[in-house]
Amino acid sequence: MQELLEKCNRCKSGSCCEEGVELSKDEVRRIIAWAPQVKKPWFRLVDLENDPAPGYNYETLVRDGRCIFQREDKKCRIYPVRPKNCAEFPLEDGKIAPYYKRLCGNQRDILT
Numbered sequence: 583m584q585e586l587l588e589k590c591n592r593c594k595s596g597s598c599c600e601e602g603v604e605l606s607k608d609e610v611r612r613i614i615a616w617a618p619q620v621k622k623p624w625f626r627l628v629d630l631e632n633d634p635a636p637g638y639n640y641e642t643l644v645r646d647g648r649c650i651f652q653r654e655d656k657k658c659r660i661y662p663v664r665p666k667n668c669a670e671f672p673l674e675d676g677k678i679a680p681y682y683k684r685l686c687g688n689q690r691d692i693l694t
Contacts, residue, residue, distance in 0.1 A: 583678070590672050590686070596656030598671055598685040599649040604628060604638035605665045612663045613651075620650055620659060638667075 605613075610625055618624075625640045642665075643650045651659045658664055667674070672682045679685075 583673075586672055586678070593686075594656060596648070596652055598668075599652040599656070599658070600644070600647060601685065602641040602644050602649055603665050603667045604635060605640045605642065605667075606637050607639065609663075609665045610640050613660055613665075616660055616663045618651060618659045624650055 605625065613624065624643060626643060628639050628641050630639070651664075653659055658668070670679075672679055672686060674680070
């Protein structure tokens with residue numbers, strides 16, 4: 583697992599940001615207070631029929647094939663206040679995230 587974390591920290595592809603991320607109401611509030619210089623809207627309500635994780639009723643929008651908070655250089659505009667799911671990736675609650683292989687384009691072979 584340490585190798586996975588080290589490779590993730592060196593990643594340059596930013597492929598994990600190609601999809602939006604689910605957020606809690608508190609995370610949305612933190613990001614709004616941070617006031618990133620990004621054209622709004624930033625969030626949308628998650629379709630509750632898709633059964634999001636409890637408390638994660640919002641998600642970031644995706645523009646131009648990436649999370650709206652990802653800059654052109656693949657860095658995060660809201661890094662200091664990024665959501666828990668982003669901060670923990672490629673882990674989720676201390677274990678390899680179930681969506682890791684789908685989102686981690688340049689690292690897919692680490693776990694095989």
